[in-house]
Amino acid sequence: MSAELLTRSPHNPILTGDQWPYPINSVMNAAATLVDGETLLLVRVEDRRGFSHLTVARSADGETDWRIDEQPLIAPEHHYEEWGVEDPRITWLPDENVWVIAYTAFSPRGTMVALARTTDFVTVERLGPVVMPDDKNAALLPCRVDGDYLMYHRPSLRSEMPGVWCSRSTDLESWSDERRVMGPRMGNFWDCKRIGMGTPAIWTEHGWLAFYHGVREAVAGDLYRVGAVLLDLEDPAIVTHRTQEWLLSPHEDYERIGDVPGVLFPCGVVVEGDALRLYYGAADTCLGVAHGSLAQITQHLLGCPPE
Numbered sequence: 141m142s143a144e145l146l147t148r149s150p151h152n153p154i155l156t157g158d159q160w161p162y163p164i165n166s167v168m169n170a171a172a173t174l175v176d177g178e179t180l181l182l183v184r185v186e187d188r189r190g191f192s193h194l195t196v197a198r199s200a201d202g203e204t205d206w207r208i209d210e211q212p213l214i215a216p217e218h219h220y221e222e223w224g225v226e227d228p229r230i231t232w233l234p235d236e237n238v239w240v241i242a243y244t245a246f247s248p249r250g251t252m253v254a255l256a257r258t259t260d261f262v263t264v265e266r267l268g269p270v271v272m273p274d275d276k277n278a279a280l281l282p283c284r285v286d287g288d289y290l291m292y293h294r295p296s297l298r299s300e301m302p303g304v305w306c307s308r309s310t311d312l313e314s315w316s317d318e319r320r321v322m323g324p325r326m327g328n329f330w331d332c333k334r335i336g337m338g339t340p341a342i343w344t345e346h347g348w349l350a351f352y353h354g355v356r357e358a359v360a361g362d363l364y365r366v367g368a369v370l371l372d373l374e375d376p377a378i379v380t381h382r383t384q385e386w387l388l389s390p391h392e393d394y395e396r397i398g399d400v401p402g403v404l405f406p407c408g409v410v411v412e413g414d415a416l417r418l419y420y421g422a423a424d425t426c427l428g429v430a431h432g433s434l435a436q437i438t439q440h441l442l443g444c445p446p447e
């Protein structure tokens with residue numbers, strides 16, 4: 141039963157707006173990585189105007205005793221992010237010795253994927269927007285494939301071919317050669333309305349493992365749930381296995397009650413040995429984490445069809 145592959149932390153919600161060192165509306169949709177043995181989350185924080193910025197929180201165990209920066213790491217500064225910076229994903233690029241942050245830049249021009257890089261999570265260097273609006277939900281692979289970096293993202297212009305696409309770049313600045321990776325499923329599936337890549341992919345010997353969000357429309361509003369895919373190691377634009385069932389669905393009060401009820405939005409994953417921690421925004425209001433076994437999730441996926 142795939143529902144048992146991810147187990148919520150008893151400490152959930154692990155971060156809420158009440159813990160913030162300055163007045164805000166809500167926290168959600170955090171990127172995650174390991175820095176000096178600690179878990180670092182780059183948290184999307186919505187201010188009381190409704191605009192978002194990104195602030196760093198650190199914890200030794202990735203669940204409790206969070207230390208939250210007093211200042212945002214990335215706040216709206218440029219015209220392309222005038223209405224906020226949202227939904228980050230962090231990828232460590234060992235060949236460049238740098239973390240790349242992919243985030244959604246929101247402005248009157250629409251939503252665009254923007255990139256920034258950092259070596260310390262104290263300062264960032266912006267690379268600016270790298271795709272045309274509207275586009276969001278971007279996450280990079282950690283290494284080059286055939287000489288290129290790969291980035292998954294969700295262009296909205298392709299209404300005839302919706303879903304996750306993949307672009308390539310040699311220098312992280314100019315991106316091209318788009319290919320479609322996967323789309324929403326037909327019929328009554330939990331991911332039949334819309335999908336977007338959730339977390340950066342993790343290398344396993346069976347393929348790149350990534351979590352994604354899938355949306356289904358219900359009378360009470362959209363339901364955002366979590367599924368997973370394995371992508372081909374040699375050609376990561378190809379999905380080899382995709383969970384038929386969702387792995388995590390809004391269930392707890394903090395996932396069902398909030399600014400946008402019924403939303404689970406994963407943007408970060410951390411793996412230590414076989415232990416996997418999936419970080420997700422809940423109800424656009426707080427943050428949760430779920431535990432899983434990398435081997436068990438991968439084994440489950442190997443029994444799933446490509447779509």
Ligand code: BMA
Pocket residue numbers: 168169226227364400403405421424
């Ligand atoms: C999506 C994104 C997410 C958000 C979700 C639910 O379109 O904007 O940031 O969590 O909607 O409101």
